[in-house]
Amino acid sequence: MSEGWIAWDRILYGGDYNPDQWPEEVWREDARLMRLARWNTATVPVFSWARLEPEEGRFDFGWLDRVVETLESEGIGLCLATSTASQPAWVDAKYPDVLITDPDGVRRRHGNRHSFCPNSANYRRLSVALASRLADRYGRRPSLRLWHVNNEYGTVCFCENCAAAFRRWLQRRYGSLEELNRRWYTAFWGHAYSDWRQIEPPYRHGEGSIQALRIDYHRFQSESLLRCFVAERDAIRRRSPGVPITTNLMGTFFNLDYHRWAKELDVVSWDNYPWPEAKPEDVAFYHALHRGMKDGQPFLLMEQSPSQQNWQPYNKLKAPGRLRLQSFQAVAQGADSVMYFQWRRGRGGCEKLHGAVVEHGGSEANRVFREVAEIGAELESLGTETIGGRTPARVAVVFSWESWWAMRYSSGPSRDLDYPAVVRSFYAALHRLGVAADVVGPDAPLERYDVILLPLLAMVPRELGERLEARVREGATLVATPFTGLVDETDLVHPEGAPGPLSEALGVFVEETDAMLPREENAVRFADGDRAEARLLCDRVRLRGAEPIGFYERGFYSGEPAATRNLCSKGVGYYLATYLGDEGLRRFLKRVCAERGIASPLEGGAEPPEGVEVAQRVQPDGAVLTYLLNHSDEERTVRLPAAGTDLLTLQPTGPEVRLAPRAVRIVRS
Numbered sequence: 001m002s003e004g005w006i007a008w009d010r011i012l013y014g015g016d017y018n019p020d021q022w023p024e025e026v027w028r029e030d031a032r033l034m035r036l037a038r039w040n041t042a043t044v045p046v047f048s049w050a051r052l053e054p055e056e057g058r059f060d061f062g063w064l065d066r067v068v069e070t071l072e073s074e075g076i077g078l079c080l081a082t083s084t085a086s087q088p089a090w091v092d093a094k095y096p097d098v099l100i101t102d103p104d105g106v107r108r109r110h111g112n113r114h115s116f117c118p119n120s121a122n123y124r125r126l127s128v129a130l131a132s133r134l135a136d137r138y139g140r141r142p143s144l145r146l147w148h149v150n151n152e153y154g155t156v157c158f159c160e161n162c163a164a165a166f167r168r169w170l171q172r173r174y175g176s177l178e179e180l181n182r183r184w185y186t187a188f189w190g191h192a193y194s195d196w197r198q199i200e201p202p203y204r205h206g207e208g209s210i211q212a213l214r215i216d217y218h219r220f221q222s223e224s225l226l227r228c229f230v231a232e233r234d235a236i237r238r239r240s241p242g243v244p245i246t247t248n249l250m251g252t253f254f255n256l257d258y259h260r261w262a263k264e265l266d267v268v269s270w271d272n273y274p275w276p277e278a279k280p281e282d283v284a285f286y287h288a289l290h291r292g293m294k295d296g297q298p299f300l301l302m303e304q305s306p307s308q309q310n311w312q313p314y315n316k317l318k319a320p321g322r323l324r325l326q327s328f329q330a331v332a333q334g335a336d337s338v339m340y341f342q343w344r345r346g347r348g349g350c351e352k353l354h355g356a357v358v359e360h361g362g363s364e365a366n367r368v369f370r371e372v373a374e375i376g377a378e379l380e381s382l383g384t385e386t387i388g389g390r391t392p393a394r395v396a397v398v399f400s401w402e403s404w405w406a407m408r409y410s411s412g413p414s415r416d417l418d419y420p421a422v423v424r425s426f427y428a429a430l431h432r433l434g435v436a437a438d439v440v441g442p443d444a445p446l447e448r449y450d451v452i453l454l455p456l457l458a459m460v461p462r463e464l465g466e467r468l469e470a471r472v473r474e475g476a477t478l479v480a481t482p483f484t485g486l487v488d489e490t491d492l493v494h495p496e497g498a499p500g501p502l503s504e505a506l507g508v509f510v511e512e513t514d515a516m517l518p519r520e521e522n523a524v525r526f527a528d529g530d531r532a533e534a535r536l537l538c539d540r541v542r543l544r545g546a547e548p549i550g551f552y553e554r555g556f557y558s559g560e561p562a563a564t565r566n567l568c569s570k571g572v573g574y575y576l577a578t579y580l581g582d583e584g585l586r587r588f589l590k591r592v593c594a595e596r597g598i599a600s601p602l603e604g605g606a607e608p609p610e611g612v613e614v615a616q617r618v619q620p621d622g623a624v625l626t627y628l629l630n631h632s633d634e635e636r637t638v639r640l641p642a643a644g645t646d647l648l649t650l651q652p653t654g655p656e657v658r659l660a661p662r663a664v665r666i667v668r669s
């Protein structure tokens with residue numbers, strides 16, 4: 001079931017519900033209020049292992065039966081969670097190997113959550129047993145819409161079990177120690193291994209100078225946790241055929257290679273908690289990242305806070321209308337659900353101040369509840385009209401966890417390199433142009449994209465380089481930056497230097513890379529008269545067929561190429577030898593896109609006015625939905641190429657559309 005999108009019969013609307021924190025009298029009231037809020041899906045039981053299995057092998061499902069029946073009596077469906085993210089005290093007391101070990105080699109004490117070792121056989125056995133029991137009991141219930149395995153997987157364990165499993169993993173990967181020593185470049189500082197047993201995880205007080213070891217440890221741990229997911233998933237799938245299975249992801253989360261994970265999920269889902277100053281384009285980037293994980297398929301928004309969080313330094317309320325914008329932004333960018341953490345604010349525990357639909361002592365009269373209910377009513381009125389739409393993106397921005405790990409563990413040339421922020425800035429520039437882009441992994445099928453951006457994509461193994469070059473030869477445009485194509489899969493610099501296997505496509509060779517000081521200024525003067533800031537890094541490049549199109553203004557390399565353009569068969573390879581700053585990047589990408597006839601869907605390909613987000617989804621029936629979101633506090637006007645119907649008001653709309661502050665329009669044409 002993991003191929004193909006899921007034709008939901010409605011937009012899933014609901015979220016995390018923790019009834020076991022409340023006496024039973026409250027459950028009926030909860031279900032009544034959920035119905036009023038137009039919830040159709042409740043996620044239960046996310047953290048209830050101790051209540052479901054109070055001692056090994058003794059299960060208590062009576063209370064959950066009553067919860068499920070209460071929800072069903074109000075027509076609320078189930079997103080069934082497996083409760084395995086937080087193991088009970090008896091598990092840790094009985095099986096100490098379940099507890100995770102930190103990077104100092106210290107085994108954690110019982111407590112918190114996400115404190116299990118992914119390679120503990122006891123954890124695997126017990127978690128799969130619980131998931132199996134849940135699936136036996138509820139797996140064929142008609143109200144069951146979705147499985148939610150565990151919760152926000154993401155830890156890294158350094159225990160002896162993991163160390164032993166890592167050695168076996170390395171033996172399979174490299175075959176011989178000789179090969180491992182070569183690929184890991186252990187001649188450096190004389191770190192060659194002469195016995196597999198000498199290899200240790202990269203403890204904080206241990207080996208930190210071999211980047212390939214650290215990168216491989218991430219690969220191994222990401223895979224280990226993924227095997228925990230797969231074990232639960234397979235047990236569920238046998239008992240609950242046809243019900244999609246997911247786990248909630250977290251955006252650019254460092255420890256897990258989500259592109260590998262997404263292959264195992266029936267549908268990608270993620271938790272959106274934007275920081276207070278995040279701009280709409282920042283949030284859109286994360287949606288595009290999750291959309292891109294499964295080849296552009298719709299994803300689920302599994303969690304967002306209906307009001308504030310509790311774990312930011314300052315937890316702002318969402319002003320009226322913001323939650324609605326944020327919810328419709330998710331739908332505009334490819335979500336088939338809008339879901340929350342959580343239903344009711346808890347009375348105790350470290351999340352008692354986290355926002356929820358129902359306040360402490362609250363009722364349906366509260367502001368947040370009313371906003372949630374209004375959004376629910378609007379989503380309900382949309383029926384299946386928005387479900388399954390795909391973003392017609394012709395531009396891809398490549399994001400790679402392995403490149404991120406390689407960048408993070410490399411020493412030099414600048415401490416200001418923030419990989420996700422750089423990639424995000426490329427996406428954001430396109431977003432401000434109104435140009436649709438997917439954020440995809442390096443293994444994604446690239447055929448459908450005409451422009452492929454590779455910001456800071458350090459790790460380009462030969463095979464990826466060949467695929468990218470082939471795309472250029474077929475007619476695509478590539479954009480590369482400093483660091484693109486520098487290293488192979490074990491972080492060895494390509495023998496020919498950067499951009500390694502992309503040299504032919506880009507027609508340049510990088511001779512040196514300068515790091516800019518925080519207040520240092522330089523600029524790029526383009527041949528067409530444009531001028532942009534130069535930031536972060538400045539490569540000195542040698543031309544190998546490319547034509548220079550921009551030149552440094554200052555420094556001993558003033559007048560040398562800062563941007564180049566290379567014709568390669570039917571395609572073009574651009575090399576930006578420095579970072580242009582947000583404005584310069586926007587203008588540069590506008591020219592690159594225009595060359596391929598790519599622009600916003602507004603009339604004449606116009607850039608949307610400041611604060612207005614434009615996004616499209618093409619529905620399975622061919623209808624094109626244009627989402628217009630005014631994130632600003634002022635009225636804005638845009639022009640569409642044609643008139644259509646606003647699905648939220650059912651009124652004829654356009655071609656000129658006036659957008660009140662915080663307005664949302666979904667125009668069907």
Ligand code: GLA
Pocket residue numbers: 151152271273303309310341351354
């Ligand atoms: C995460 C978790 C939830 C909750 C929220 C709070 O997304 O999945 O259980 O802790 O954060 O923001």
Ligand code: ZN
Pocket residue numbers: 100101117118119120157158159160161162163
């Ligand atoms: Zn471990």
